[in-house]
Amino acid sequence: MLSFFTVDCLIFTFHEGKLKVLLNERNEYPYRDWWAMPGYFVDKQEEMEEAVNRIAYEHTGLKNIYLEQLVAMAGLKRHPEGRILTVAYMALVRYDDVKNKVKPVTNYMRQAKWFDVNEVPELAFDHNDILKLGLEKLKRNLNYSTASFEILPEKFTLTQLQQIYEAVLGETLDKRNFRKRMSNLGYLKELDEYQTGVSYRAARLYKLDKRKFLKLFA
Amino acid sequence: MLSFFTVDCLIFTFHEGKLKVLLNERNEYPYRDWWAMPGYFVDKQEEMEEAVNRIAYEHTGLKNIYLEQLVAMAGLKRHPEGRILTVAYMALVRYDDVKNKVKPVTNYMRQAKWFDVNEVPELAFDHNDILKLGLEKLKRNLNYSTASFEILPEKFTLTQLQQIYEAVLGETLDKRNFRKRMSNLGYLKELDEYQTGVSYRAARLYKLDKRKFLKLFA
DNA sequence: TTTAATAGTGTAAAAAATACACATTATATT
DNA sequence: AATATAATGTGTATTTTTTACACTATTAAA
Structure with a gap:
């Protein structure tokens, strides 16, 4: 009995002077019609890093983005069917590189859309908590990472x-x-x-x- | 089909001028006879935070220690039976509070022992990698946390x-x-x-x- | 009383952080 | 052509923080 779990992607960009986060409108149970971070189940024979790249692509159309692990969430009530552990990853992308590309290639998700981080609605699962952790991490690392430069035009x-x-x-x-x-x-x-x-x-x-x-x- | 996974505990202390980490000698398949971080499976109906406290206690005898999430590891080859995801936690304890108490209360583990962080042998699973991440986190947070004071006598x-x-x-x-x-x-x-x-x-x-x-x- | 081992202390120089306001420049408008 | 608009780009004085550096004081043991 091996581990069965999901990964979620917290993808930030910067546009028109604002920090933005990429969210999907879900087209599937659970939380159908809700906004959520791009995320899905990791395949049995797939490394977690491959999975998170694949899933980011399938749900947003973005390829070759650098995802870094943020946190694992495993609350018993985070999923209506019971505990489904998720590992959240975080990425920073240049808006100019991606502006016309954010479109799911699966139909698990209806659309992908950039939200101002200050105008994020109530999200599926515990995704608001994950977003908060991501913003804190961004803040902690601001001076020690290339984050600001990954998110800006070159x-x-x-x-x-x-x-x-x-x-x-x-x-x-x-x-x-x-x-x-x-x-x-x-x-x-x-x-x-x-x-x-x-x-x-x-x-x-x-x-x-x-x-x-x-x-x-x- | 819910998530099935383990938690591991990276427990540091400070004694005789040295930074130490608490390891178990395993008494069970896999990696029997190897040294490993205290860790085990999370029960189906148990929150992850409860689990990690329980497991820390069962494998080391330590109670009421403050464990903070470090990283999730999910390599396909980290466990001989296939992917078993683990969420590693990190704690800092006062040597004086615990010196006579580090003793497993299960027999999954033969003993618990403090190792100088510079003299850690090859460990079970990917525990050497986790240790390295823990040391890096300790370093990053040194100036912004009470870590040093949790690890010293009061x-x-x-x-x-x-x-x-x-x-x-x-x-x-x-x-x-x-x-x-x-x-x-x-x-x-x-x-x-x-x-x-x-x-x-x-x-x-x-x-x-x-x-x-x-x-x-x- | 001497030795061994560690505690405890100050100053000067350099570097970094802060507070603060106005002239400059490119474009759009009239 | 002149003017308005909107943002760019710049300097100085002050305070705070960081760094480099070496000797005396205290206690217990020999």
């Missing part, structure tokens, strides 16, 4: 970077101090390129210098 | 506190700077008591001021 403005910090920390930051701090970190590459398509002064673009980042943290 | 010397920091971080620290930093944190209560039974100058004892600690982190 070339980003300092204002965008600051917006992520503010969204994740839930507080506003001083622009000058933020910029000073970021450039002192030493792993931002200043580009000779500027924002386009804005009706005001275009901001300079930056990208993450991964080599320097890795030197600092490994 | 009244401790600053040298003991420093030894924990050094053991967890794996580097030596400057005594004066360490003491300055700790007293600046503002949540150490200086007692009018001193170490006894040492054959050299007795050090002053301190304890954690939990109220002040909580004010800072909540």
Whole structure:
């Protein structure tokens, strides 16, 4: 008697200055018609990491996203049929890479949709709890991970970077101090390129210098 | 068909200047005669948190320890019978509270024994991997948690506190700077008591001021 | 009384964090 | 062409935190 369990994916992105989370509208028992994190059963002969990638793809259309384990939930009442353990994973994706791709390829789910993290409805199962844990983890790791850069376009403005910090920390930051701090970190590459398509002064673009980042943290 | 899985407990303490981990010598298939983290199957009608407390007690004799979830492991090959998912928990205990109590009350395990974290043998299942993750978590959280104080006697010397920091971080620290930093944190209560039974100058004892600690982190 | 072992202490320098306001620039509007 | 709009980009002074560094004090045992 082997383990029978599900995985769930908490997928964040950043768009129009807001932190967003990807949810599915369920088309199946239980919690049919409810919004839920993309998730499903792991196959018997499938490694959990394969499963979570497959399931993320089937339920959202997203491929090759980097999912990291968040938490296991095993409450006896989390599923109407009894305890079904789930392992929740978390991923960060660039909105530009995925904006036209979020569409389930199974019909277990009716649609996939980005929600502002502050406007998430009551979700199926214990998914609101998982979301809360995910946001806390994002906050804890903000300064020690590339999370902000995975979620931004590859070339980003300092204002965008600051917006992520503010969204994740839930507080506003001083622009000058933020910029000073970021450039002192030493792993931002200043580009000779500027924002386009804005009706005001275009901001300079930056990208993450991964080599320097890795030197600092490994 | 509900979830069938195990929990494992990674239990740390601090003794004689060393960080230690509690392991069982297994008396049952699989990995009979191997050392392993205390762990066993969760009962069908038992919440996971209850299970992990029960199992910690049955395999080590320790009660009322605070266990926090670390990671779920679900490798297809982690168990010879096929995938048995396990959820690993982590706890920190005071050596003085438990020194005479680590004894299994089931006979699934032959004995429970403290190992220096640097002298852990090859363990059953994927327990060496779990240990590594636990040590990393300990390190990440060192400055933001009461971990060091849970693992020390309630009244401790600053040298003991420093030894924990050094053991967890794996580097030596400057005594004066360490003491300055700790007293600046503002949540150490200086007692009018001193170490006894040492054959050299007795050090002053301190304890954690939990109220002040909580004010800072909540 | 001497030895051994650890406790306990201060200062100067460097680095990082904070508080704070205005001129600049690109586009859109009239 | 002039103006309005909206966001960009920048500096300094102050405070706080971190770092580097070495000797005297105290206790018990020999």
